[in-house]
Amino acid sequence: MSTIPPKHRALILNSTRDPLDISVVEQTSPQAGPGSAVIRVLSAAVLSYAGEVYSGHKQPYQYPTPFIPGSSAIGRIAAVGPDATLLKLGQLVFFDSYIVGRDDPTSLILHGLTSGPTVGSRVMMEGEWRDSTYAEYAKVPLENCFPLDEARLLGDLRYKIEDLIYIGALSVPFGGLRDIGVKVGEKVIVAPATGAFGGAAVIAALAMGARVVAMGRNAEALERVKAVNPDRISVVLNTGDVTADTKELTKDGPADGFLDISPREAVTSTHLQSCILALRREGRASLMGGQLDLVPMPIRTIMRYDLTVKGKWMYTKDDMRVLISLVETGYLKLSEAGGIQTARTFPLEDFAAAFNAAAEKRKGFGVEAVIAP
Ligand SMILES: NC(=O)c1ccc[n+]([C@@H]2O[C@H](COP(=O)([O-])OP(=O)(O)OC[C@H]3O[C@@H](n4cnc5c(N)ncnc54)[C@H](OP(=O)(O)O)[C@@H]3O)[C@@H](O)[C@H]2O)c1
Incomplete structure (x- = not known):
């Protein structure tokens, strides 16, 4: 079952150059298959150096073009592959952009940002996991979707969706x-x-x-x-x-x-x-x-x-699960309650403003900008 419309809006990086060669286009929506889910992206992180990476000023970052850039995101499950055992349609999830090769844990990519040095990581980046989260819908690995306790986070703890990006x-x-x-x-x-x-x-x-x-x-x-x-x-x-x-x-x-x-x-x-x-x-x-x-x-x-x-590079899936439970229990406080600023939200069309805002020198804790497609 799926709730995905046939077409969706996506930010396409056509080539690497300065000024940015990016456009918002309407294109065929992604579909879930074995091992994947499609999420409706609600809020996607913007790294402070996103503009530098996509204009080619920061090295070494390797990605194919054209592709949909992106990063970690908060989304709702819009479709799951037939082998999904836990994720349910409509469920709120944290999508973790750090993807590890299923048959080779040394092949690693940061979805929407860069492949690693191995041939396997380039296969993942150019193939199955090419397109990322600066789009209304994104196809992602099942194991990178971490369920969030929506009632607790958005209800009891009163967080906004964009607060959760700091995870x-x-x-x-x-x-x-x-x-x-x-x-x-x-x-x-x-x-x-x-x-x-x-x-x-x-x-x-x-x-x-x-x-x-x-x-x-x-x-x-x-x-x-x-x-x-x-x-x-x-x-x-x-x-x-x-x-x-x-x-x-x-x-x-x-x-x-x-x-x-x-x-x-x-x-x-x-x-x-x-x-x-x-x-x-x-x-x-x-x-x-x-x-x-x-x-x-x-x-x-x-x-x-x-x-x-x-x-240490990055973290394990177990680290992610423990971190999310620290947030859900309230031991780790997000937003103003934890001294963390809430990010400014930009629509897909305002990607350049989002990249500029993210690059601003931070005065406190938190994320400067997120994109809400
Ligand atoms: N291992 C991993 O998995 C992983 C993942 C992501 C990032 N990283 C690494 O983390 C690094 C930091 O990223 P970030 O986003 O936190 O950077 P950032 O926001 O730019 O912060 C840089 C920090 O370094 C300090 N700094 C700058 N130049 C310095 C110098 N010459 N000597 C001493 N301190 C200096 C700055 O402090 P002051 O200017 O206030 O002194 C500031 O605290 C990245 O460059 C990346 O390599 C590692």
Whole structure:
């Protein structure tokens, strides 16, 4: 059974160039087959660098053209394949854009954004999962649709659909924090804590019951982070002096965990050293940053203190389910209740305004813009 009209509106990226070569067209709606669902897209995330990716200014991103760009989204199930066992028509779901190859877990794509380095990931991106969520309807893998408790989220907790989009930003650092087994009451350093994912890491670590030390270069931005929960967040300025910064990070004792979520520009930043040096014996670090070049590491301390230093890209399906239950139970608060701003919503036709709004320098926590097709 399906509720999909024969035609739908979709944003098509015709080719990669600046100015953007994008148009809204009416075309045949997608259909569900074995292993897939079609969702009616209600609100789709817009990454801060979406405009740069689709105009070819940010590398390396690989996608076929023409295609429908997009990202994670909140949607309603409009059709399911014959092998669906849980998803029901009309059900509210979070669509997770991180798609893993079913017969090869090393083939990964970010739906609507980029394939990975493997041939398999390009097969997925150019074939079955080519078109994404900047459209009224999108065909997506069944296992990437996470059911949401609509009565609880939109009723009891009074969230708007666009508030739920922040689950996508939270899922990334949540994956790293769970990967190093952050526990209730532990002291966790997040650095840098003032960016999009750093801020989400602070929110996620608090929801996991940790005390958070937020580190960054900008004192004013750090104060905004602290304001979210002054009792459980302390801040440390990244001054570039490893000895002084480590002393500050450990003034009330060593940390149990550390999450790095650096941008590529932070390759010469000393925070990686000071934060690892601030860990206790058998402390754990999750490296989620995007530094492209080699970064110095305090190997002797890692060895002598039995530290665990793990890399992590994205998160697991189990991480997603646990994160959603933290939101549904109310342990992790979205919207103003959690100090998180509600995103501005743009119609499909205003994609350029949405990309520009998303790229604006964020003053607080949250997502700047979403597209509601
Ligand atoms: N592992 C994964 O699964 C995964 C997934 C998504 C993204 N990422 C990585 O996460 C990175 C951060 O993304 P984002 O969206 O949070 O970026 P963002 O919003 O631009 O934030 C960047 C942060 O880095 C700090 N920063 C910038 N330049 C720095 C420098 N030279 N030295 C030290 N700190 C610096 C900024 O703080 P101040 O300017 O306030 O100091 C800010 O806190 C991305 O670049 C990507 O590589 C990883």
